[in-house]
Amino acid sequence: MPMAPPPDFDTLTVADIARLSDTGQLPPVELWNPAHCGDSEMRIARDGTWYHQGSPIGRPAMVRAFSRILRREPDGGYVLVTPVEKLDIAVDDAPFVAVEMKAEGEGRDATLAFRLNTGELVTASAAHPLRFIEHDDGPHPYLHVRGGLEALVGRSVYYELAECALAGDDAVPGVWSAGTFFALQP
Template identity: 35%
Template sequence: MTGLDDIQALLKDQRGAPPIERWHPELSGDIDIVIKADGRWIHEGGEIKRHELVKLFASILRREDDGDYYLVTPVEKWRIRVEDLPLVITDFEHDSSLKPQRIVVKTNVDTWFELGAEHPLNVASSAGSDEPQPSVLTRHGLAARVSRACFYRMVDVAQIDGSSIILEAGGESFVLGKAR
């Protein structure tokens, strides 16, 4: 469990994101970048291994109304491919002593988001199975897949309410699945 001051520090100590919501250049074309389902970035067949470079690219990434993903600068806009979701939730911290409980999640590019109405947790099932596919809405139309380990930890801090497993965070209730 993390205290309120720790959660506040995680959210506050992030560097400001570029104002890509104000940038609207014409499409420059497609670029051979693929974000794999496990969060790896591949450029022209090779993995981008410099974490700081991946973080930079992720800071200028957005999903537009057409459903495609773009790297955007003030003067260029490049379409890229994403296999599943562009980000992965790799960790979370929570303070259950507060009412409502606060939970912050960390992405694979070191950004933190607080679960709640602005950044909701959604748990869908994969086609043809009951396997949960949890995700968190982040910013700029992007969502992050919750890693299996984080999801199981979330289940551990959730409550059973009737036949459902419910995670309370930020004044919202998120259904994680059915209690068996």
């Protein structure tokens, strides 16, 4: 059965996004423990582009399918896993990129929802926290997606977050989402 395309982010409310996120049926990769089979010869670049043997994977449905069987290992590495095989995959920064944000409400009542480069939808919350790491080239914000997998928040989306933080009246610059405060400083 072909995988359905992701919903149109622009037409969804934050409540729709939360509902869709909660019902996202993902394979139980955390339960699969096959023998390690080698290297997938795949890489996820910092900008979210997936490569196989050095060539970009141009089919979004293929990238979505692979992203559903991606798992973070206890040693910090990444693998593609099925019930019968496990293959290493290189990840330059984070395996996902948050490419769009939708905000509803204000202050403590705000909710922030994100669309990832794979079409997956995630609402920032205590279960899906935002964190900020300072690097030489500036802050790098990350959103927890699932099972130790994170999305690098794209630069334009980060600017939206910063705008929300500056509009707030909290003592420390930050944003609220689903009842949780996320400070913009590490």
